Amino acid sequence: MPELPEVETIARGLRATILGKTISSATVSLKKMAVAPPGLVFQEAVLGERITAISRRGKYAVLELRSGRALVISLRMTGRLVVQQAGDPPYPYTYVELTMTDKSRLAFADVRQFGRVRLVERGEAWDSALGVEPFSGAFTPERFIAMLSGRTTPIKAFLLDQRRIAGVGNIYACEALWEAGIRPGTPAGRLTKPAIRRLHHALVNVLERAIDMRGSSVDDYVDAEGLKGGFQNVLSVYGRAGGKCPRCRGEIVRTVIAQRGTWWCSKCQK
DNA sequence: CTGAGATCCTGGGGGC
DNA sequence: TGCCCCCAGGATCTCA
Numbered sequence: 001m002p003e004l005p006e007v008e009t010i011a012r013g014l015r016a017t018i019l020g021k022t023i024s025s026a027t028v029s030l031k032k033m034a035v036a037p038p039g040l041v042f043q044e045a046v047l048g049e050r051i052t053a054i055s056r057r058g059k060y061a062v063l064e065l066r067s068g069r070a071l072v073i074s075l076r077m078t079g080r081l082v083v084q085q086a087g088d089p090p091y092p093y094t095y096v097e098l099t100m101t102d103k104s105r106l107a108f109a110d111v112r113q114f115g116r117v118r119l120v121e122r123g124e125a126w127d128s129a130l131g132v133e134p135f136s137g138a139f140t141p142e143r144f145i146a147m148l149s150g151r152t153t154p155i156k157a158f159l160l161d162q163r164r165i166a167g168v169g170n171i172y173a174c175e176a177l178w179e180a181g182i183r184p185g186t187p188a189g190r191l192t193k194p195a196i197r198r199l200h201h202a203l204v205n206v207l208e209r210a211i212d213m214r215g216s217s218v219d220d221y222v223d224a225e226g227l228k229g230g231f232q233n234v235l236s237v238y239g240r241a242g243g244k245c246p247r248c249r250g251e252i253v254r255t256v257i258a259q260r261g262t263w264w265c266s267k268c269q270k
Numbered sequence: 271c272t273g274a275g276a277t278c279c280t281g282g283g284g285g286c
Numbered sequence: 287t288g289c290c291c292c293c294a295g296g297a298t299c300t301c302a
Contacts, residue, residue: 001295059296076296112279114296153273162297169296260295
């Protein structure tokens with residue numbers, strides 16, 4: 001599932017390929033996947049728009065448009081954003097496609113149809129419910145300590161809550177907790193300050209390393225060129241139930257927290 | 271405000 | 287081998 005490192009990799013890829021291009025036509029073959037402001041038809045509203053900037057916020061890719069509007073794209077679990085050149089065959093499961101004036105195409109594909117591309121108005125506070133960016137100066141160890149204070153929810157569930165920290169999903173929550181040596185079910189407010197500092201460091205560190213390796217292709221993820229990432233090859237615990245912990249050789253177990261599969265070392269994560 | 275549960279989908283894995 | 291069943295999972299919404 002695309003999380004922060006995967007979406008960051010996609011955004012960088014899109015920047016290299018479609019930044020500055022102009023949309024000459026748009027096709028929507030599954031209506032619910034393309035959302036426009038009231039009174040606007042998505043396919044019509046984006047015509048003639050130039051893509052002036054490309055960024056990422058949490059797990060969302062953001063294409064800023066000349067008019068001040070923006071396309072905000074959520075890939076959910078199986079969504080893909082792939083750039084194709086003139087003559088390339090249709091990308092499988094493409095439900096929204098933007099063709100540029102140079103005939104290159106941005107395909108938004110999603111087998112499970114959970115992804116969304118949303119056209120938002122200039123200045124619209126579309127991300128007001130999203131929490132702090134892990135790489136921003138606002139995400140300090142002290143801030144993290146304050147955020148966790150008094151919380152009864154399992155630390156794993158807290159990390160997945162996009163209203164608190166934006167961009168962390170199941171893979172990197174599991175990996176960061178392993179790196180910090182913390183049991184995923186621990187109530188957030190019970191963590192010691194040293195443990196929170198370790199987790200803060202582990203989170204930023206694992207996200208950075210994953211970006212360096214162009215993300216994890218555990219399930220369906222591919223980047224803007226349709227290529228897989230490399231971080232799935234160096235995961236310590238995620239998806240490795242029954243395997244041995246790379247740090248202590250303890251057994252890696254799978255439990256369910258907040259309705260999600262959770263992998264951790266039963267020996268060295270306290 | 272917080273947390274829990276339902277919902278949306280379909281490919282593919284498991285069971286027989 | 288082939289067929290059927292059922293589940294994973296992020297964000298959003300509802301409800302307590």
